[in-house]
Amino acid sequence: MSMNRREFLQVLAVAAAGGMSLHSEFAMAEKGAAKLYDLPKFGNVSLLHITDCHAQLNPIYFREPSVNLGFGEQFGKVPHLVGDHLLKHFGFKPNSIEAHAYSYLNFEKAAETYGKVGGFAHLATLVKRMKARNPGALLLDGGDTWQGSGTALWTNAQDMVDACKALGVNVMTLHWEATYGEERVKEIEEKDFAGVVDIVAQNVKTTDFGDPVFKPYVIKNMNGVPVAIVGQAFPYTPIANPRWQVPNWSYGIQEENMQAVVDEARAKGAQVVVVLSHNGMDVDLKMASRVRGIDAILGGHTHDGMPAPVVVKNAGGQTLVTNAGSNGKYLGVLDFDVKNGKIAGYRYKLLPVFANLLPADKAMQALIDKVRAPYLGKLNEQLAVTEGTLYRRGNFNGTFDQVIVDALIKEKDAEIAFSPGFRWGTSLLPGQPILMEHVLDQTAITYPWTTVTNMSGEMIKTVLEDVCDNLFNPDPYYQQGGDMVRVGGLQYTCNPTAKAGQRISNMMLRGQLIDPVKIYKVAGWAPVSEEAKDAGEPIWELVARYLRDVKTLKPVELNMPKLVGAENNPGIA
Amino acid sequence: MNNQRRNVLKTGTGAAVLGALAAAGMIPNVALAAWNKAAFEAKSMADTLKALGAVQPADSSDVQVTGPDIAENGAVVPVGVDSKIAGTTMVAILIDKNPNALAASFMLPAGTEANVQTRVKMGQTSNVYALVKAGDKFYMATKEIKVTLGGCGG
Numbered sequence: 001m002s003m004n005r006r007e008f009l010q011v012l013a014v015a016a017a018g019g020m021s022l023h024s025e026f027a028m029a030e031k032g033a034a035k036l037y038d039l040p041k042f043g044n045v046s047l048l049h050i051t052d053c054h055a056q057l058n059p060i061y062f063r064e065p066s067v068n069l070g071f072g073e074q075f076g077k078v079p080h081l082v083g084d085h086l087l088k089h090f091g092f093k094p095n096s097i098e099a100h101a102y103s104y105l106n107f108e109k110a111a112e113t114y115g116k117v118g119g120f121a122h123l124a125t126l127v128k129r130m131k132a133r134n135p136g137a138l139l140l141d142g143g144d145t146w147q148g149s150g151t152a153l154w155t156n157a158q159d160m161v162d163a164c165k166a167l168g169v170n171v172m173t174l175h176w177e178a179t180y181g182e183e184r185v186k187e188i189e190e191k192d193f194a195g196v197v198d199i200v201a202q203n204v205k206t207t208d209f210g211d212p213v214f215k216p217y218v219i220k221n222m223n224g225v226p227v228a229i230v231g232q233a234f235p236y237t238p239i240a241n242p243r244w245q246v247p248n249w250s251y252g253i254q255e256e257n258m259q260a261v262v263d264e265a266r267a268k269g270a271q272v273v274v275v276l277s278h279n280g281m282d283v284d285l286k287m288a289s290r291v292r293g294i295d296a297i298l299g300g301h302t303h304d305g306m307p308a309p310v311v312v313k314n315a316g317g318q319t320l321v322t323n324a325g326s327n328g329k330y331l332g333v334l335d336f337d338v339k340n341g342k343i344a345g346y347r348y349k350l351l352p353v354f355a356n357l358l359p360a361d362k363a364m365q366a367l368i369d370k371v372r373a374p375y376l377g378k379l380n381e382q383l384a385v386t387e388g389t390l391y392r393r394g395n396f397n398g399t400f401d402q403v404i405v406d407a408l409i410k411e412k413d414a415e416i417a418f419s420p421g422f423r424w425g426t427s428l429l430p431g432q433p434i435l436m437e438h439v440l441d442q443t444a445i446t447y448p449w450t451t452v453t454n455m456s457g458e459m460i461k462t463v464l465e466d467v468c469d470n471l472f473n474p475d476p477y478y479q480q481g482g483d484m485v486r487v488g489g490l491q492y493t494c495n496p497t498a499k500a501g502q503r504i505s506n507m508m509l510r511g512q513l514i515d516p517v518k519i520y521k522v523a524g525w526a527p528v529s530e531e532a533k534d535a536g537e538p539i540w541e542l543v544a545r546y547l548r549d550v551k552t553l554k555p556v557e558l559n560m561p562k563l564v565g566a567e568n569n570p571g572i573a
Numbered sequence: 574m575n576n577q578r579r580n581v582l583k584t585g586t587g588a589a590v591l592g593a594l595a596a597a598g599m600i601p602n603v604a605l606a607a608w609n610k611a612a613f614e615a616k617s618m619a620d621t622l623k624a625l626g627a628v629q630p631a632d633s634s635d636v637q638v639t640g641p642d643i644a645e646n647g648a649v650v651p652v653g654v655d656s657k658i659a660g661t662t663m664v665a666i667l668i669d670k671n672p673n674a675l676a677a678s679f680m681l682p683a684g685t686e687a688n689v690q691t692r693v694k695m696g697q698t699s700n701v702y703a704l705v706k707a708g709d710k711f712y713m714a715t716k717e718i719k720v721t722l723g724g725c726g727g
Contacts, residue, residue: 238645239723252641420724466722477642478719500698528724 043337051300054148059116079304085570101352118328121360142300150440175234200231228270280481292316388555392425405488407546414523421483630711661687670699
């Protein structure tokens with residue numbers, strides 16, 4: 001049989017996806033990389049989508065969740081599928097490069113084989129290739145871009161602003177960006193981004209008169225086709241994050257205004273209307289079923305790296321809903337073929353960014369190295385070595401969060417510790433040194449203060465119930481898209497299918513039931529109230545001190561609630 | 574926009590404007606006179622409905638409650654009611670879980686578009702009810718508004 005080089009590479013890529021042993025598979029994947037990233041050109045409109053990179057400029061490891069539960073109408077549906085259920089749904093073979101790219105399965109071994117993911121220099125190479133494929137392509141950034149690293153915090157987001165401009169971002173929307181404060185966001189919009197990047201958000205208005213704070217949408221002409229990009233910022237920013245950082249901005253889902261904005265964009269001649277959204281995938285799916293005239297919602301926030309869009313039917317036709325994961329791990333590519341003003345077809349691919357398969361873009365790497373240079377001493381301080389895998393993502397706990405609550409209990413001499421259910425934060429493999437940079441990857445926020453609170457047993461239950469409802473309210477519009485608060489010291493039973501206020505039971509501390517009227521010493525961090533400003537040292541200092549003492553971190557045991565009603569749920573491994 | 578003007582307008586949205594409107598004859602005296610003490614002092618939903626004379630109001634899809642799904646600040650939750658029922662003469666906003674269920678009531682002169690907006694205080698997650706009177710009949714609609722402790726988002 002004779003093959004030309006192109007055919008040969010294609011066969012290699014197929015073989016690589018076919019479940020051969022991992023090491024030989026990587027060799028093949030490397031040779032087949034051209035195929036992995038060689039998307040045939042389709043149509044005349046091409047949208048490139050990044051979201052929730054959380055300021056990760058360099059390649060990292062990131063473990064996908066093994067617990068991402070959905071109940072009621074969300075039971076067993078995208079994105080509430082993990083592990084084998086996810087592979088089966090999307091048609092990926094076990095042990096394939098895709099299995100590693102989109103699931104937690106075989107994480108440690110596969111991560112060693114395929115190497116790190118993301119990194120703006122590698123992403124830049126991929127973006128350039130995709131723009132060469134369709135020169136009119138637009139790059140959309142779904143937000144949570146300016147927060148999540150030490151350098152982003154220390155440069156007041158300037159490193160990410162410069163990197164995004166260099167990457168060629170055209171349009172963005174917001175969430176954590178707002179935690180730098182209203183003035184900083186507007187300064188970047190008006191100075192750095194002027195004439196280069198449009199910030200869009202139809203659902204952010206002033207609290208007094210309801211005036212728009214940002215452009216609700218922009219219309220861009222792509223290869224002769226007017227394309228509207230409507231912005232949807234994270235609707236619960238002033239609730240999930242400190243109100244005092246955005247005192248004059250009001251958010252919310254604003255479904256009716258969304259419909260009005262979509263209708264206006266259509267009336268102005270947009271032939272394609274997409275929403276760049278930070279709602280979270282469940283909220284996007286509900287919104288897609290109710291608002292007419294949106295061709296696609298390019299979503300983020302819930303960090304669901306979903307390889308294919310969900311097609312949602314509604315009164316206006318259908319809407320594609322995608323979610324492009326987190327930490328710079330993926331680039332979403334959505335192509336439309338628009339003929340005579342109408343969409344005739346689409347293609348979607350969520351490309352994993354394997355740093356070893358995409359050479360670093362030299363200019364971008366130089367920019368990254370330059371911005372990091374003044375901070376390298378601090379970032380590279382080795383605090384400890386981990387013997388187990390450290391990760392955060394999961395509905396109830398992650399090993400890195402366990403370290404944080406363990407550190408809080410020890411350093412604050414507390415009985416119980418709470419850590420927020422953030423979904424960002426990178427992963428570490430067994431044997432890796434834990435550097436200060438890695439601790440900052442889990443903790444770098446603008447309200448990092450640690451707290452100690454005397455709480456009654458009743459209040460502890462109220463807190464757990466409140467957060468649990470944000471995660472498991474059957475109506476996605478009442479969910480906030482984070483995970484359950486991480487709990488140290490305290491064991492409990494959780495029934496996500498119960499009604500609000502009745503999900504948490506059997507709270508135990510050192511073998512004793514929690515007494516509703518007794519007072520307990522509870523440590524925590526990331527307080528949202530203005531009164532708690534500067535309450536205690538930043539969490540990264542506390543965790544760093546703990547790790548310096550520990551030196552060698554044994555594999556940590558996860559404190560997980562006993563779950564009721566989650567049996568046979570494809571959202572848990 | 575000129576910040577000073579904004580501030581003046583902001584402070585002006587309270588009682589002063591109401592007073593000015595009343596002085597200018599824009600609020601009929603009958604509305605000011607219609608303060609239903611018993612209804613505003615009632616604790617429960619049932620007692621409030623009774624005090625308003627609204628026994629077993631019918632659920633209506635022509636009445637809509639608007640407001641956030643999750644309140645940004647429980648102390649000032651923007652809530653609105655829109656009634657498409659012809660001849661709507663009264664709109665009331667009731668909050669099930671508040672210490673006193675009745676948060677506001679509006680008397681609408683004939684010919685007024687039955688669309689009101691106000692801000693209410695909510696101590697906890699609750700159903701918010703719109704009670705509408707047209708002719709001698711009462712109609713009702715509801716929306717749940719969640720009040721959370723905050724923090725812990727993605």
